[in-house]
Amino acid sequence: MKLIAILTLAAGLQAPAGAAPGVQPGASIEGITEYRLENGLRVLLAPDPSRPTVTTNIVYQVGSRHENYGETGMAHLLEHLLFRPSQKFSGKDGVPTPLQLLNGMGARFNGSTWYDRTSYHATFPAGGSNLARMLELEADRMSGAAIARDDLWNPHTGKGEMTVVRNEFELAESDPLRVTGERVRAVAYDWHNYGKAAIGARSDIEQVDIERLRAFYQRYYQPDNAVLVVAGQFEEKAALQQVRAAFGAIPRPARTLPATYTVEPAQDGERSVTVRRSGGVQLVSAGYHIAPAGHGDGAALEVLLRILADAPGGRLHQALVAGGLATRLQLVDSTTREPGFLQLGAVVAKDAALEPAQEALLRVLEGMRERPVTAAEVARARQQLLKGFEQTSADSARLSLALTDALAAGDWRLFFLQRDRIARVDAAAVQAVAEKYFRPSNRTLGRFIPTEQPERVQVPASAALEAALEHYHGRAAVRQGEAFEASPAAIEARVERLALANGMQVALLAKASKGGTVHLALKLRLGSEASLHGKSEVGPFAAALLAMGTQSTSRQQLRDALDALQATVSFQGGADSASVSVQTVREHLPAVLALVAEQLQRPAYPEQEFLQYQRERVARTEQAASEPQALAANAFQRLLNPFPPGHPLHTPALPDSAAAQKAVTLEQVRAFHRQLYGAQDATLAAVGDFDAAQLKEQLAALFGNWRSAQPYARMARAYQAAPGARRQIDTPDKASSVVMAAYPLAMRDDDAAFPAMLIANYMLGGGVMRSRLADRLRHAEGLSYTVGSQLLVPARDGAALWLATASSAPQNSGKVEVALLEELGRAARQGFTQAELDAAKLAWAQARQVARNADAGLAGMLSEYLSLGRTLEFDRALEARVAGLALDEVNQAAARLPAADSLAVVKAGDFRPSMLAQRAQGSGNVNP
Template identity: 40%
Template sequence: MRLHPRHAALLLALPLAAMAAPTATPTPVREAEGIREYRLPNGLQVLLIPDATKPTVTVNVTYRVGSRHEGYGETGMAHLLEHLVFKTTKQFANVGAELSKRGMQFNGSTGPDRTNYFETFPANAEALSWALRMEADRMTGAKVLKSDLDTEMSVVRNEMEAGENNAFGILVQRTQAAAYQWHSYGRSTIGARSDVENVDIPNLQAFYRRHYQPDNATLIVAGAFDPAKTLAEVQRVFGALPKPTRKLPPTYTIEPVQEGERLVTLRRPSGNQGVFVSYHIPPLASPDFTAFDIAVTALADTPSGRLHKRLVEPGLAAQSFGWPGRNAEPGLLNFGLVLKEDNDVERAQQLLVDTVEGLAKEPITAEELQRAKTQWTQRFDDLMANPQQLCVTLSEAIAAGDWRLLFLMRNRIEAAQLDEVNATLQKWILPSNRSLGRLFATAAPVRTPLAQAVPAADALKDYVPKAAVAAGEVFDTSPANFDRRTQRYQLPNGLQVALVPKRSRGETVEVALNLQYGTLEALRGKRVEANLVGEALALGTKTHTRAQISDSFDRLKTRFNAGSGATDGARLSLGSRRGQLAEALTLMAEVLREPVFPASEVEQLVRQQVTNLEEMAQQPQGVAPQALQQALAAAYPADDPRAFLGFPDYIAAIKGLTTEKLQAFHRDFFGAAHGELVLVGDFDPAEVKPLVERLFGSWTAPQAYARLTTPLPAVQGLKLNTALKDKANAMVLGALLLPMTDDDPDYAALRIATHVLGASGFDSRLLTRLRQKDGVSYGAGAWLNASSFEPRAQIDVYAIFAPENRARVEAGLNDELARLVRDGLTQAELDTAKRAMKAQADTWRSEDGAVAGAIAGHLERGRQFKWNADLDARGEALTLAQVNAAIKRWMDPAKANWSWAGDFDKKPAAK
């Protein structure tokens, strides 16, 4: 989907009775860098990526069809089909609901060159077999029914309207449309509203039958599976699909050379302003493409890029960014600036153009080239250690012509020469190739070369695969095994440490560090400092600038993230590798213990925060939660760290943030006496222990620490309404407050109830009602949070929708909540929820970063993973009567608090 990720999900294993096993076997095509390619007789390309180190499997299917393949009147068809293949097929009444029942993570997305689907689930032969059967069924068996389209149409409109709320996103669409006269890349993937609303179902079915075929698809299986058995299963299931007799016509439109600057002006309500520029470039397969990837790093990197230095640092813009279009056919090189309302748009535009097109006079430097290579290598290494992300990234390479283009791009980046990069950029980054400028009559215009398609086979003729990434150990991710493998101890200053050594793919290590600080009285009036000090830590230290810190982490192939809050302290994470861990931890300790908060960097941070908040203050998804949280915290005075300020007050407070305030807060509150440090992954404990003690063992803070209590607010039955003008999308958020901790005997039952109500994805009651049945909401759901320290729990419910559908959304929410309390769950729902929740738990424990964060929370609470196992066991043992009794005991819809935000003066559209 274009705007929102799908919820996690799995499918029901049903036999495809009509399929007879074919006799022909898959043909091995090639093996490169740990990936084995096969071809079935019907044309299906199969890639197998075995990785026994992660106890999950990802099944990915990429269809070589996107918005580029749509004809006149067909815009949005590829995206519509992405919705409808989650509906009815020959074997399933509702594919999305069946996926959700099994707790799988899944997604679908549509781009210009491809449509992609994947599902990730705990390694299990039966689940894998079923997922393959499901994908084979919807490859040719989706019914694409008019009834499904009718209920989904409001959902698609809702998605369009959510996109319409994003003014900068529309600016990007309009600018790219102006860049193209003929090619389909100039059209938004979601399509023209008129085409989507008037789509002819036979035409849509014909589009599906034409493109959803085995010879137009690539199946990828990655993770912990048996390659031989899986290949046999693929042959049995997919091999039964007949080879199409139709021939897909090639696309051959080449955009003419642009002959002058083009300008787009967009005027609409928004919390920020922006400037965006595009230049035509060759496709991903072209040898020239490397230069554009490098140019993006040199110009748009934060904090080292030229645009950041020249516009963001002086306050002329709030943010800079860029990307090259990685397409099968000639695409666009893009750069943009996000501006505050009081920034000068014309000045920013001129500086943007001068900086980008100034590469002719100020070529890429050796330092910028090396930074681009370092960042690319780090991202590539991270990618190869993550089977799910590798599948999704390979789908982009497949869409561009061949999956091996990913590795060819890596090789080309590594081999890039400075003079060749600059020569390429000077050919393409020209004023006449710019879609932002004005048209002038010019006697002798300077024009770019004509971009030509580059066959992937030609590009790959000299490609030599590298060795596959080294595998780690096969690790048991059960709670009991994590508790057995975890080494726990405490430093003299009080810092609690947990080490979980395990050999991991790519020798990766994940680190989580939580620091608690302050007391209620000491933190009064310091909410802004407490909220932003974590993000400000890496702005500079006594010996390193912000850019140097960023470059050092890139060089160390390390991800570093830090955040903080007034009530929950600082939360930091590090993703590194065995060989770089010691240096990365040392740098993290320097960032933590020796920040200086440079004034110029703090000013940038303030501008960025203000810009983001000003935009959030005009978006339903920002306003509805803010209004509800402010109401629930109304009992606290303004200086209380537990108070919640409205947007205007909080923006004013942030504008008063200074270097001196951050320095004082860090000096008074930061230390490791009350904290938890966790390492999970490929490291030697004997080397790590003395390093950790040297870096953190003597670090304490002057101020005492006492955890802030957050009693349950005495608030119920609120109905808040916030009017927002000219917004095509609206949101409602509800909160039911419960006097319960996560150790309450009924907590396990309410987890299951909330899962069925709104946390289970497509088969949840809320999404089934509001999206599948009523067709009035693109996204709806519910979740349960409970404190470990005091009786405060909260069931949150949300929905996004077109504002004219408010009455139907409100009726649907009320009906489903009342039905849940009145009738309870069914036995089938209870059984399905138990299976799905177990699968979800098994999946998240396969992610080392998530595990590190969970163990840090356990240390703070005096728990181990046994607590999770016991909670899961209590849930598994619950009977239907017990769950339904807990629902009646705790859930009273009349006590729920609701916050609505949107343009509710809009009238329902005429049908």
């Protein structure tokens, strides 16, 4: 829910000429201009012609901080209800519901609730009537939402959104690390609502009064309490007119919003809390009260947190992770309008001693007076943070979402002001906040110690933003990119493909992008069944450790160099491949690519970093071994996996995976790289702002002669059928459960039947929160927070898989399984309607268009297509085939969906009879 703001800021008061009548221009900073309607609605416009999408983000200044006794979780419940049908978007007589409208646009959308705000965002294709329709939807959500009793919960049917939210609560309650963080915060606060989780108490979620909920909506969902952000490809004057047309008729409310006035008193001594639950790891966490996000201390705190928690050079990382006392760090830093709270913790292996980690954690945090921060530490942290600001500023969709936390903290310009404050922070300021806040008397930890003379930290109560922003004008706007619609035809008209001397294939799509951003995707294909036998756990080590240093550059030096070059590089690997993703800017691409080549070809594989990574990987696997979702997925993979132990594609049980990870040696990792790494079977794609001639020359020099000692031979994937198989896995003390059903299919994505089967599954369970499975299990019956189905069809081997997944409370698991199988059978027997098909085809096509407009994803697609000998003509033909599908054709494909007795079904959860009865009783009549 938190967007950690490590981003950009500046101010000015000039606005483009020609604002719509009744619209008052305001501050203008770095390409973002504020306007205000007569009814009080504030509008931020951020035009960006370089990408043919638009992002809308409406932020209401209301969150869990505004909830009264018995109302916890009310703001979050409203977020859910505003996706339900309204009188205007009713789903009747051809009028779409909100979810139908969003899916019909192919939008990527969501809502989120936090302490000080609630927001709704969507990214969708530019052009046509999409923006006008989205604004119409948001205006209706502001003034016309039904907030109907039956949508919340109908006592006669036992269905409604309340049970969906309750299942989301149960999912959170199944994570012991998250629960521990919530308990620490709860103990740290005596009175303020920041001490309560935004999702609320289970009893309040279940028993909330509809009239109080409706009054809450009518009080806060008003134009004078909202800020609308529109970013992307649009004409500014026309967009203003559309905003005024959608929102202008909503009157300014006569009410005055009640101010929240609870002030948390200074903490008067160390506090403690212990959580005892089922889990695979331990956690020690220290929390401290801090200033509001907009306060001048905020920038120094951001730098301090980087100095402490960054890897590999951070002080906590060195003391705890590198020191072998912990497997990883945990940081919870929430951006809040009023005095806030941050937590720093260490995750410790289940069988290790917790006390040494606790002592080391407190020694670093509260011992900074004896070991002051250095100018070099501050410079490094500042560079990392400023890189993040620049990368966010170059992506209009990402920037529009990043403004959410700044708005919640008091003013959208705070996003840019924070960047400039960070640029000016020095070691003295960082040292001052460390000594001010990291004191035992301001700490909440896992124990209590009486103190004769309590010490109180007085946290600043306000940020004084008006004075800070009065003469603030910001910097020059980020340079714009070209308008480019990523259609298959446009991509093919621009892309250039070539092969290097060793056979490595390359695809280049050069275009001017906002901020000069460029993305690269590189994939190495490694080994054969024989050369990889028994090495399935070695491959991930070899790939992950590429980031840990080279033969001439340490891990920290690499990190510093990439930060200076405004670059983000990540490595991933499996049994038979290694992938690299790169983001940087045009002027730094040659230097970044040279560093990446050095990492790939001359890694250091240092022993200390190997041991750190091994401890972390084992701990994550051991933690997963108690989680319902991970256990169910592992059980399915084992049920359907035909490969024997030792085979690179074999799926072991999670405890066996942990044992195999513990057994990996550094020499095995080094040998794996020596024998298997090379580029003769690699593919690379670049998308964005770069010099194509220069890049081709550099790629040839860096990779054109790099070959592996062992040849590559692709291993065919396969599934084995398990008709009628049933597995139930008990996961004690977990508040949520999962049901998974699967069926292997003999199909490839170039089969004639694929398009019809694809769209049939899309209507059954593949749509984003809008499908038959979602309509029934989430929207109608309120049983599941996450529900859907996937059709996984490869380009080779004919080894496809149909998979459905749904979460629920354990006592509802049986209902979920029945409903899932009923909907599957109904689709197979009765098929779909023409209206369903028309809506699905449009939504699916627009979603693909939105996906292609993301440069990083497009680079990955082009790279993978090189290995298949495929161009975007495949996409064009597939989309044309889907667009031309007839209903009979789709329903014939639906008839091929698996029958209930053909499915393999796995369930995981706490199904002990005593716990099921206790949960049902705790729900009262809500969900018997």
